[in-house]
Amino acid sequence: MADLSKLQSDLAKYEAARDAILGGQSxxxxxxxxxxxxxxxxxxxxxxxxxxxxxxxxxxxxSGSVVFGGWHGR
Incomplete structure (x- = not known):
């Protein structure tokens, strides 16, 4: 899993991309x-x-808190 600073950096890049799209830019x-x-x-x-x-x-x-399909296997 990526570290928090990398995720935040990627998020900032995608937000800039979104802003560019909304401004009609590449x-x-x-x-x-x-x-x-x-x-x-x-x-x-x-x-x-x-x-x-x-x-x-x-x-x-x-992993102990994940329940797939709502079934607990009981």
Missing amino acids: YEVAGRKLTRANLREVEAAIERLEQRIEIAKAGGIS
Whole structure:
């Protein structure tokens, strides 16, 4: 898992990309320059990064607290 500072750095880059899209500009993320705006993709990446940052701030995910499909196996 990426460390908190890396996640926050990536989030700042994606937020700048979103701002560029909204301003009608091209943008660059991770060495990839895009001129055709894909706001949906950038906003989805922002949401994922925000979730990962919250998880990192909370100390990660405990496998004992994850329940898939609501079934506890009992």
